[in-house]
Amino acid sequence: MPNVSVTINGVTTSVREGVTILDSCKTAGVEIPTLCYHPDLSLAGNCRMCLVEVEGWKTLAIACVTPVTPNMVINTHSKKVRHARRTVLKLLLAAHNVNCPECERNKNCELQELAEKHNITFNEYQTSPKPSSIEEVSPGIMRDNSRCIMCTRCVRTCEELQSVAVIRPVGRSASVNISTFMDLGLNNVPCTQCGQCINRCPTGALFETSEIRQVWEAIEDPEKFVVVQTAPAIRVGIAEALGLPTDRTTGKMVAAIRGLGFDRVLDTDFTADLTIIEEGHELISRLKKVLVDGDTDTALPMTTSCSPGWIKFIEHKYPDLLPNVSSCKSPQQMFGALSKTYLAGKEGVDPSKVICVSIMPCTAKKYEKERPEMRDSGYKDVDYVLTTRELASMIQEAGIDFDNLHDEKYDRWMGDSTGAAVIFGATGGVMEAALRTAYEIVTGQEIPFEGLNIIPVRGMEGIKDAAITMPDKMASGFEFLAGVTLKVAVVHGLANTRKLMDKVRAGEVDYHFIEIMACPGGCLGGGGQPIPTNPTVRKKRSDAIYEEDAVLHFRKSHANPEIQLLYAEFLKEPLGHKSHELLHTHYTKRD
């Protein structure tokens, strides 16, 4: 596209023909307020906040959708525009439950921010205050339609990024609202509980089902032994959730959590490493069954199973492919099962007194812990799940000065981490961790990538793949893999997943192993992570994760000393009897 000349507020500049007025104004340093616009989504043009005046137009133009044309004369704060913006904003506020102090998104709300910027101190269009109306309750996600401004970002997220499409506008005019098929509720439709809609809601209409109260009560109960596990992606999200710059803050995070009064602060990274060992062996065993035994019942490609949103998605949409999913529980659930067996033994506490809390970047984890099969310890394996945002809110409530904390270390038995576990938080991380370990198991040598960095599986491309050819010389017992080219793929976001799984179903691809994460960017972009999310934010979190990997002493899951101890003392061997009892699971076909 050639460049064209446009005039913005009297200043003539040159921009690429066809870019939107919004983008050209951004380039020119002119900010235009938006609400329904989101960089991850298609353009809706329904909030009408970004109205601007274009010379020669009868009506105002919306900047987010309208492309610039040669010699366009744009005015972004004429009297007309200013009146229109203020009026639209007041209309949205009038239709909104303006009870900011009682809202999860107080101080992090795009509508509130615009109201402040536009100095809306009086609203002529306010009729009666809108009462709260919780329309949706599900294990991970709640919706209060009294806060909804009908921007449809959630609808577009669900459909475009996740290809789940379970929420839609229903009704017309002022009684239009976002709902599920036949008003059944998120819990009764194929919602994956991924929470991506929450992350893109400009207001507090969508939020996680909170368990903060229950966690405080457990901490305050002297009878209970409350252990907490922190997922890999939390350590690059918590600072952001507290309003600080994105950074890896593992030590401060441990100190803050300990400061809240948990009895033990432990790491989901530990069970991430465990997942790699179990899943790696499962993959090798499947390869052997197919390549050596000629077993036609064994499904390949094998897919990962740590993302509960992905699990719910496949249970609904590709139930025929469930045999392809690894039987490994997710790291959260492995941790839960071990906390009430292995850890209780190590700590000498009554497992019935153990309360397992996890801090997750994810709302689907709240759903996952409620699955009936997740009780192999004899108890509910994981009692409560808090999102990164909920943890931040507890830290703030406790008055902890996060930024000035000294780094602290995790407690023992299930607190050791490796770089391999940390990168679980980014798309491609599980694959990289698995390859680092599996390659070494079968060849006896380190994977031949410089610094163990398997670059082809990293990055934000929707679907990535790689092929690794095994050497001729293999470790004893794995000779059947000599010279075999292992084909792997990595996918994130369920819309991308659907594309890939359609190919898997049709037999169009011959991968052996696929990493699948429900959320764009992987867990670092999870539905429980700080808001906002966008490509820039996700890139920063991803950079922080790979930095953490680079500085950790152990970079391979099988090198984790506490994992070695766990196998020596408790599990005995990968895929052994105890593993099957506590660490593996099965799935359910849903329609």
Place this chain on the structure above:
Amino acid sequence: MSEKRILTAAEQPEAGAALKKSLEMTKADVVFEVRESNMRGRGGAGFPTGVKWNLAGAASGANKMVICNADEGEPGTFKDKLLLEKYASKLLEGMTIGGYAIGSSQGIIYLRAEYPYLVPGIMKVREELISKNFLGEGILGTDFSFDVEIRMGAGAYVCGEETSLIESLEGKRGEPRNKPPFPVNSGYLSRPTIVNNVETFVSVPYIILNGSEWYQDLGIGSCTGTKLFSISGDVENPGVYEFQMGSTIGELLEVAGVKDVQAVQVGGASGTTISAGELDRKLSFEDLPPGGSVIVFNSSRNMMDVLENFLEFFVHESCGQCAPCREGNVRLLDTARAIRGGKITSREELKPFFMLAEVMKLGSKCGLGQTSPNCFVDIITKFIDFPDGKGGM
């Protein structure tokens, strides 16, 4: 200007005559003729039909579409029904000429949900035209093929808006799209598409047969041709009348037999409300945008009843997609009720709502929200007295 029957004349040109003539012309010449006629779309917005066809003809993209907007949802409008009932042959001929002109072989009539009983009649005409080779494969021995199917509307007023209509045809929720892209470039299933009103298509054969100069001589200035009006309300002879563009509203009312006029609503609920003092205004896009309906209110009518009625209609019919229309119409209705209830008693208190009306006109996504405040502004300005003067700002 005066009443003049062309589309509804007793003597009608032979079916297929205009099509035959069109097929002997180049596509470009057909478009040229329509463009030169200056005919503007009869569905309300008044976009020049020839310009639209030219854009669609020039657009790149396969499987171009010809869509007839027969949703006729504007309250008080029933002129398209008459055309569909009695002049379906001219409609199909006009659509076929449109198809030839833009390079399309596929037409759809999007028929108002309340008109299913018209389907057999239209289908019968279609059969006849096919049997005469005026429709179907290889029309009149050329390699041009064209056929038309009927799809039933979704029963919502907003589905008459062309992009919403297209969404509805695609099986989606009937909500207006953002423009650009315009349907001429990316319409039904992203194909180049022309959407025209029934009356627009019906007019085409006459333009082709008699030439653009003849058409230009009808009407005034850039508002050419004749136009159908559905006249209803407090009139002696309600019905559909055909007048030249540029006729005055007074001429119209005289023919329809109106004695006592307090107000006339021109162009449906979203049109213009005029008072008895404005009867010499001309029905044209420059003065009184004509639309399809003329509703007369005599002096016994309470104009606030009328206003409330219109606003209730818009509150009900807004698709709810964009903020100014979704929230604005409700506020305007509340305000109208507050005036009646004596809660608003001065012009001063009305100011924010006139501002709201202006923002709705300027900032709504589609024509519904852009025109729904017209009745509020007109009726309050022209018919309501406040201690501090008439209602307007």
